[in-house]
Amino acid sequence: MVVFFKKNNRMKKPDIGKEKGPFREGGKPGSDAILSASLDKTVAEIQQILGHSDDLVMKYFKVFGQYEAAILYFSNLVKQDSINHDILKPLMYVPEHLKDRNRPLGQLADLIIKETLYHSQAYPERNMEKLIDYILCGETLLIVDGMTEAIRIGTRNVEKRSLTQPETEQIILGPREGFIENIQTNLALLRYRLPTPDFQVKTMKIGRLTKSTVAYCYLKDIAKETVVQEVEKRLSQIDIDAIMDVGYLEQFIEDNPFSPFPQIQSTERPDKTVANLAEGRVAIFVDGSPFALLVPVVFNQFYQTAEDYSSRFLMGSFVRMARMLALVFSLIFPALYVSFISFNPELLPTEFAIAVAGGRAGVPYPAVVEVLMIEVAMEVLREATVRLPKQVGGALSIVGVLVVGQAAVEAGLASPITVVAIALTTIGSFATPAYSAAFALRMLRFPIMILAGIFGLYGVVIGIIFIFNHMLSLRSFGVPYMSPVSPENYQGMKDVIFRAPLWLMPKRPSFLHGANRSRLGKTIKRNEFGNE
């Protein structure tokens, strides 16, 4: 395997800082202290570590009217009702079945957890450090005087938004749900679609301050074992203070950080995630991010959408080809324009060449400068509209496109054909479904344009060869980036330029293959309806 995966230099060797201790960042003395039996002492200790935050609730009461006790929790992270009804009430009001029994201190923990609390997540815990972690995550601690262990109760309840349509991956036909920030909900969305014991979820905590829950999931026997191990290895080597989004992880685990091309796909759609899991990929989630990372990826995934598969294959294939054309446009169209205009006008039909020359008559700059100028203006305009509220954005794009474009032509800054060419390019780059891949091509457009300005068509070809060679040398978690085109795989090729009918693709992509490769049943490929 060593040869298979490129060594990832950005990863530090695993060191001690990785163990998630609450005191490490705060500068408090590390303590593996075990709880003392005295209630007052324990509470004082906890208060000393947590400081006097106003949202820390501490309530003293008597368990079964007998033992001094206290519960502690952060009021903003729990639902008060549930604490009152499910925890305090049964503890204070001795339940029927316990009334006549002896309730010695030694068995109290067991008694409380097994026979009293109306809560499925209650566990004894005696490590101070861990208790602090739990309370910070929203659990409730129950400390009883005289007991050397506290009881933690999973009462975490954080506000979350409702499921909405994914903003970044809109489709016409297909499911409407998108992931939200809460990781539990996201995993639930997957479980709901994958009621199979093969669906595995592994979690870990990353981030010294945020202690974010990171989960990676895969389908056992379908995902390649080595890929799963590699994901775990790369994730476990991350040591950072805060993880805000799944993009943080992406930067740590991708193969080649200097490549403009994304080597990991992120998605907001549960259906797409499930489809990818079923092909043998691994999905990675972080609590607090509505995106899932999918690894390993190949380039052709970036111009495919979930819709390609849910619509009929002719439709899906046609739309996909249109999208590929847009992809090519967004990369080389301005460069081709420059090299045609300034190096090889003889290639154009004569009437058109004259029209172009006429349009450019008043423009003082060479074609490259002109195109670069408009392109830069376009980039600025695009960046400006992204962050604006929707109502203002519409107005700005009208001003930008219509007024500035028209005025630039009339003022003799640019020729009308240039504006058309740039507009086509920009629209082309919007047609690429994956934002990150579209961005790579958007960036690479500029060097190719400059090459075209220097060497004409020859420069464009050199630039493209350079980009392709780079893409061919990339790997994502051991999978060649341009597969199944090169290295070739004919089963996989059915799903690259066009999408073959689902019943013609009986195998999972072989470049991801684990043990189990068949997608379809063996005997019946397709029901022959209406052939009687």
Next chain:
Amino acid sequence: MNTRKITTIQATAILISTIIGVGVLPLPLFAVQEGGTGAPLVTFLGLALGAIGLVILTQLGIRHPQKTIITYSEDIIGKWLGRFCSLFVILFFFILTGLTAREFGEVVVAGVLQETPLEITVIVMLLLACISCRNNINVFSYIHNFYLPIILAPVLIVVALSLKNANLLYLRPIIGTNLPDMFIGTLTISALFQGSFIMTIIIPSMKNPNQAIKASLWGISISGGLYLLLVIATVSVFGTEEMKQILWPTLELARTTAVPGNVLQRLDVIFLAVWVTAVFTTLFSSYFFTIYSIKQLLHIQDHKMLSYFLFPFIFILAMLPQNIFQMYEFIKFVGRAGLLITILYPGLLLMIDFLKNRRLKGSASQQT
């Protein structure tokens, strides 16, 4: 993890895209100069000679599936003699790389970028090959595999579109007239197939080395078929006498064809642009072969730095010929001399290896 990952199809693709290169442009001229109307026959004979060389090389490779010609020659004819001969092999491909880059530069300067200095176009192309050579042999095969359709398509399209201007009368007599000249022509043409020598470094990385012979035959017949098609097309369109006046008949063929529908006025510039890819793959192969062989000869672990180190030398070599005519004389001479290295030398190796094996077997059977 096993490193033998190159499939038979990839090996075929590597051969085709390595063979088809700069030679596409002057090939019909070479054939016509020596063979007259027998040009297609000369091409076919050249192809056959090239195929024989390749088969010999592949047989050697199959007999030593872990090694390349640099390493198994040491086993066959002794350590020092083997290294001495390897030096010539490396030197030959070193020169071939330089000449390919130069020929490419000449075409670009004459065809599209008249005002750009020759040095610039050569440097850009060499740099592209140089940087790509830093990859390992698997990526090398992915790259060849990927560009294959782009290399085959333009020639086929041009040939297909030019058929309406063809005149079969130009092709007769098929046998040609001047036999000794035709023999030299055969040598010149078969020199264009020397890129197939790359097979020797492919076999040790092939998933299934026994399939190498299949890959070789397919590779050389597809590329040779394309060459043959090209010669027939140019001769039948222009006729032999007119062709002798044209430096690059293939380019001229592209110039005379027009795309239906008047999408583009001229095809030759587009043809040249796409042809850059074919040149790149050829240059890439010979460059890669050179540094890979040096790596094996000197037992160096990593060939990445070697790629940059060789760059200035290849560039200087490329700039040596004074002008385009001297360059073509040089190319023809080096090509024919190279046949000693690419066909005769492997032939001798195979023979010695064969005899040695027999003697070993003989003595082994005598002992038992």
